[in-house]
Amino acid sequence: MPRIPRAVRPAYDVESLTDVAVAVFSTRGYDATRMEHIARAANISKSSLYHHVSNKEELLGRALSRAVGGLTAILSEPGAVEGSPAARLEYVLRRTVKAELQFLPEVSLLIRVRGNTAVERQALEERRRFQDRVADLVTEAQRAGEIDSGIDAGLFVRLVLGMSNSLVDWYRPDGTWSTRQIADAMIELVMKPTTSSVPANGRRAR
Amino acid sequence: MPRIPRAVRPAYDVESLTDVAVAVFSTRGYDATRMEHIARAANISKSSLYHHVSNKEELLGRALSRAVGGLTAILSEPGAVEGSPAARLEYVLRRTVKAELQFLPEVSLLIRVRGNTAVERQALEERRRFQDRVADLVTEAQRAGEIDSGIDAGLFVRLVLGMSNSLVDWYRPDGTWSTRQIADAMIELVMKPTTSSVPANGRRAR
Numbered sequence: 001m002p003r004i005p006r007a008v009r010p011a012y013d014v015e016s017l018t019d020v021a022v023a024v025f026s027t028r029g030y031d032a033t034r035m036e037h038i039a040r041a042a043n044i045s046k047s048s049l050y051h052h053v054s055n056k057e058e059l060l061g062r063a064l065s066r067a068v069g070g071l072t073a074i075l076s077e078p079g080a081v082e083g084s085p086a087a088r089l090e091y092v093l094r095r096t097v098k099a100e101l102q103f104l105p106e107v108s109l110l111i112r113v114r115g116n117t118a119v120e121r122q123a124l125e126e127r128r129r130f131q132d133r134v135a136d137l138v139t140e141a142q143r144a145g146e147i148d149s150g151i152d153a154g155l156f157v158r159l160v161l162g163m164s165n166s167l168v169d170w171y172r173p174d175g176t177w178s179t180r181q182i183a184d185a186m187i188e189l190v191m192k193p194t195t196s197s198v199p200a201n202g203r204r205a206r
Numbered sequence: 207m208p209r210i211p212r213a214v215r216p217a218y219d220v221e222s223l224t225d226v227a228v229a230v231f232s233t234r235g236y237d238a239t240r241m242e243h244i245a246r247a248a249n250i251s252k253s254s255l256y257h258h259v260s261n262k263e264e265l266l267g268r269a270l271s272r273a274v275g276g277l278t279a280i281l282s283e284p285g286a287v288e289g290s291p292a293a294r295l296e297y298v299l300r301r302t303v304k305a306e307l308q309f310l311p312e313v314s315l316l317i318r319v320r321g322n323t324a325v326e327r328q329a330l331e332e333r334r335r336f337q338d339r340v341a342d343l344v345t346e347a348q349r350a351g352e353i354d355s356g357i358d359a360g361l362f363v364r365l366v367l368g369m370s371n372s373l374v375d376w377y378r379p380d381g382t383w384s385t386r387q388i389a390d391a392m393i394e395l396v397m398k399p400t401t402s403s404v405p406a407n408g409r410r411a412r
Contacts (some may be wrong), residue, residue: 029237111375112318151391155383159392162372163365169317170364177361185357186365189396 012042012063014052014140019072022105023041030109057119064113064123067106068101086146090139090187096164097183101171110166131157147191159189220258220268227265228311236266236315263325270319270329273312276305276338292352293355294392295343302370307377314374337363346408353397366396 012020020042024033035056039049053059074080079091100107110127113120135157142149163186171182215342218226226248230239241376245255259265278335280286306313316333321324341359348355369392 023249029235031235063259116275148394151394152383152387155388155391156395157367158372158376159388159395162375163369165372165375166368167367169371177358181358182365185361188354188357189362189365 004201006029007182012044012052017042017049018062018066020060021056022063025063025109026105030112041083056173057117060109060113061119061123063106064110064119066129067100067103068126069108069125070106071096071188074099075130075133079172084146085137085141085144086191089134089141089147090191092137093160093164093187093190096161097167097186098179100164101179102128102184104168104171111165111168118164131161134161152196157189160186163190177183207301211380217409218250218254218258223255223258224265224268224272225250225263228269228315231266231269231315232311236262236318263323266315266319266328267325268291269312270316270325273306273309274329274332274336276309277302278310279362281336281339288322290352290355291347291350295340295347295353296397299370299393299396300389303373304385305393306370306373306377307332307385307388310374313371317371317374337367338369350373357383362396366392 017038021033021038022198024041024062026037028037032058035049036046038056039046040058074092076093077095079095080088082088083091110119113123114158115121115124136151138147138153138156141147142153156200177185223244227239227244230244230247234243238303241255242252244262244265245252248255256332279319280298280301283297283301285301286294289292289297316329319329321327321330344353344359344362347353374386377383381390
């Protein structure tokens with residue numbers, strides 16, 4: 001194969017530089033990453049990099065926006081606003097699995113940020129609003145008698161999103177389990193008790 | 207209050223130095239931590255620290271052993287070996303929540319290691335064995351018809367332990383939810399469908 005001359009470089013834009021930055025943050029850790037590491041990974045000069053972005057925090061902000069923006073957008077989709085509360089909740093949880101797998105490295109960064117900077121705090125705040133809105137949906141479904149009301153809605157959401165967030169730790173795109181299988185299993189686990197059938201012993205009334 | 211003279215220092219041993227190291231790793235990140243940071247946090251000299259441990263990897267190893275050793279020990283407890291498969295599984299999951307809350311910072315380190323060193327690989331291997339043994343328990347409970355067999359046992363375990371592992375991200379010991387409430391909710395979510403009642407539509411036969 002002919003060598004690609006050094007002069008032929010991919011034409012980067014902010015989006016593709018964010019991709020590079022996410023990969024570098026993931027392997028090196030955000031704190032230990034310097035702009036020159038990102039420039040080197042992109043095979044461009046530091047000044048070219050600074051032509052596109054001001055600092056590494058901007059790149060982190062863009063990565064976090066992908067993750068949390070991807071989640072927030074779900075809540076406006078037709079499946080999240082039409083139908084019974086349980087159907088909307090199921091839709092949101094299935095789409096959450098899909099969105100998290102789509103932005104796996106970005107979600108991994110989001111889960112690890114601790115709110116040390118304004119950019120991080122903004123992402124955490126948006127993530128908290130997403131959780132609150134899912135919790136509202138849980139409360140609605142509980143009031144409608146569609147899912148078990150024995151579990152505090154806030155706790156339900158943290159446990160179920162915890163399940164989904166854990167994908168960043170164990171999901172491998174080697175085909176062991178498809179996105180669909182994972183979403184099915186999660187819904188089966190957390191929604192089946194009362195959406196698929198009324199238990200024979202009338203436990204739902206509790 | 208009288209000032210405590212500098213000479214009066216806590217008598218450290220390896221266990222209490224591991225506590226200090228875990229705290230420093232958690233705030234500073236393992237990679238960025240140097241032995242002098244740990245010595246400073248413990249208010250002892252670097253040479254005193256080296257009197258107790260050879261390097262920071264040894265301290266990480268001890269921290270990871272607490273987390274994964276705490277989980278592995280559960281499997282030998284009477285509740286994990288006596289009773290029906292579903293009862294044993296429920297016991298193991300409840301104890302897992304409790305053990306993870308007991309060693310929260312250590313579990314947080316365990317979840318984040320990637321197997322870069324022998325110490326990390328050993329911990330990950332032991333964690334994998336724990337997961338496999340819980341998956342065996344799931345398979346047994348499924349074969350006994352005690353829990354839904356519609357979900358692959360390996361996927362079940364990853365999702366449920368993912369739920370439990372997510373505690374490191376959101377659990378705050380401020381009393382919002384007790385250990386018992388969290389374990390109850392988790393068991394309610396993942397084990398209720400078939401342990402508490404046979405659904406009216408006989409779905410279990412699927």
